[in-house]
Amino acid sequence: MKVLLSLLVFCASLAWAGPVPPSPFEKSAQQALPSSQEIGAYLAVLDELSPRARLVELGKSAGGRPIEALLMSNSDDFLTGFAPQQGKPTVMLLGSQHGNEPSSAEAIQLLARQLVMGEHHELLDKLNLVLVAMANPDGRDLSSRYNATMDNTNIDYVALNAGETRLLVDALHTFQPDVVYDAHESGIWKRILTKEQGYLTDVDAQFDMGNNPNIDGELRTYTEQYLLPALLERVSTAGLPAVRYRGEITDIKQSVARGGLGITNLRNYAAMQGRISILVENRLDNKQGSYDSPRNIVERVRKQLLSMEQMLRLIADEADRVTRLSRQARQRWRSAADDGQILWMGVGFEVNKHEPVVSLPLVRMEDGKRKMHSFSNHDAIAAEEPVKLxxxxxxxxxxxxxxxxxxxxxxxxxxxxxxxxxxxxxxxxxxxxxxxxxxxxxxxxxxxxxxxxxxxxxxxxxxxxxxxxxxxxxxxxxxxxxxxxxxxxxxxxxxxxxxxxxxxxxxxxx
Ligand SMILES: [Zn+2]
Incomplete structure (x- = not known):
């Protein structure tokens, strides 16, 4: 049966998109978000339809819901053995680690459907994909940032208390991704900034990559100086203005920096293992506001999908350097210090002397006007206590x-x-x-x-x-x-x- 269906899909991919059903979200007339169970069932359909897809259960959430990875590859070796392939980056996408930031889980299903239909076939020529549409299925069903036992898995990577975090850490070892992409949304409404000071944040897409100074020196230089700027450029050119992540702006009087340096988050935890690690925060629109879909979810999913596609194209174009630098870092870590063996124990942000103030847009609630505001810029990294490993x-x-x-x-x-x-x-x-x-x-x-x-x-x-x-x-x-x-x-x-x-x-x- 699977062979027959595969043949059908193969033909379909050349001519028409017949037998691949739309995702539950695409099918929903009310644009309602599907439950974790409906998403799981849909991923199983994609697995059944395509010889290039394989659904693997990673484990269960605290609330007993399965957490699954849909592997997509042109290579049977990867689909059955998971092993990294020469010159071909393995890219792991994690959707909705925060369950109340649901758009990326939907975008990953759309991406998977398109790949099963044979779209973006050039991506599967260059990449092996591990698609975890729902990193936190409890959060999806409970509309919560947390899992069913109230763990914030996003900052659990040192303690590893939550089962969800542990199984994602296991997945890093099983699939050995060269690139990890962690998709979030950032609400524009903030308690102090909006309710007390009258402003909304104004960002469409913001990105950061592993930034802890202890990441392998060559890998870090490549991501900081080339890959991150190139990603911002590509996403912006594709029509979604993208900027560097400055951390959450919650107060008009605060300073800004970048995404946190700590290894308690997946981004730096994975990067310290020698992986290229990317955070995206797309815009989560305000509850008030009038949109064509509930809380602008259709548009939000579109932005997530666009961000993912541009990231994948960039990694495909950079396949050689990505695999070389990340695998080298995993085999033979060398810090940015001269002898390559120094760790900086104390790391933090300080004022950027070259650019002490940055100007960022905010939107005034009362008239919806966009206006630039000055923020003290603390995005320079201070690394203290150098210690020989x-x-x-x-x-x-x-x-x-x-x-x-x-x-x-x-x-x-x-x-x-x-x-x-x-x-x-x-x-x-x-x-x-x-x-x-x-x-x-x-x-x-x-x-x-x-x-x-x-x-x-x-x-x-x-x-x-x-x-x-x-x-x-x-x-x-x-x-x-x-x-x-x-x-x-x-x-x-x-x-x-x-x-x-x-x-x-x-x-x-x-
Ligand atoms: Zn988040």
Missing amino acids: AAAYGITREQARMADWLRRHHITFEVLEAPRRVTIERLVIERLAVQPKARPGVREKLQAVVRTSPQSAELKAGDLLVPTDQPMGPLAALMLDPRSANSLYQESEWNWLAEGEFPVFPVITP
């Missing part, structure tokens, strides 16, 4: 719980079977300072002021040793080292920061 990290507290957490991240480690004498960098926390909050809603962080001294130490049987000479090594160091702005101990369930000797430390000679 140690050969390993030793873990001497709650080893079983830590082992479980390391496994979730796919970090390789050794459990010592007998005591071992090693040279360590002893870390003593002398003082804890509370970092000023970047803005309301952003969690408070502690900065550990640490004294270090090399010394000989004996690890006990049962202690853990995490070598950094592994693809996850630099990321592991940023999460394990208490000096890091994104250490595990900034997470509420891992509240280990206290004055005195720290139980996790660099090991110089393991």
Whole structure:
């Protein structure tokens, strides 16, 4: 049956679009959003219709809903074995990680339908695709930013509390994407900016890429200096004005920067693994306002689809460099420092001395007029505490719980079977300072002021040793080292920061 249907689809793709049904959203006369179950059923139909599509279940959400990836490829090897192919980037698209930002889940279904119909066939000549239309199906059905147990999976990439985050992390290891595209929407209505100050934000499409200074140097330079500007240019030329993401503007008096530097979000977490990682925030129109469809959903889906298509075309055109730089970074991470082995533990934004003020548009509520406003520009990156990447990290507290957490991240480690004498960098926390909050809603962080001294130490049987000479090594160091702005101990369930000797430390000679 599948062969026959495949043949039909093949013919259809050459001549007409007969047997591929429209998506549930396209079919809905009221332009109502389909449930997660209806989307799943539609993806199964596409799988059935096309030999180039394969639907794979990644796991279940907290609310028991399946999370699935529709693989699209011209290659049977990829569809069955998932392995990256020479010169052909694997691109993973994640839709609606925030369930109340639904347009990208719909756009991914449209993209999949078009590909099944044989449109954009040049893309499948150049790319293998992993389409996760609904990264958060609970959020889809509950119209919520969170999953069914109220986790915000979007900032869970260090703690890995939510099952959804864990299964997306597993998917990064299963499919080894060279490019990860995480699609969001940004509401133009803000509590302080709009309700108290009378302005709406005015952005159609904004993009950022992995920006943490510890990302592999060559990969980061390529994405910062070439790929991001090229993407903005292409999306704008295609008719959707696109700009760099400046962070959320919630107050007319605030400063602006870029998308956050932290590795708690997927963008930097994936980029630290040596992947090109792209965030899009498309415009989520205001509830008031009159549109041709409910809350302008048809237009919003169109913008998401346009953004995805332009991104895919750019990656297809850049296939050689994308695969070379991302795979090289995964095999052999080198930081931007001269010797390639430096990690910056403290990272944050500061005033951009070359461009201290930027002008951004806002729309005045009372008359709908668009006007430019000046914002203090804090998009320069300050990287402090350069630390040479140690050969390993030793873990001497709650080893079983830590082992479980390391496994979730796919970090390789050794459990010592007998005591071992090693040279360590002893870390003593002398003082804890509370970092000023970047803005309301952003969690408070502690900065550990640490004294270090090399010394000989004996690890006990049962202690853990995490070598950094592994693809996850630099990321592991940023999460394990208490000096890091994104250490595990900034997470509420891992509240280990206290004055005195720290139980996790660099090991110089393991
Ligand atoms: Zn979002």
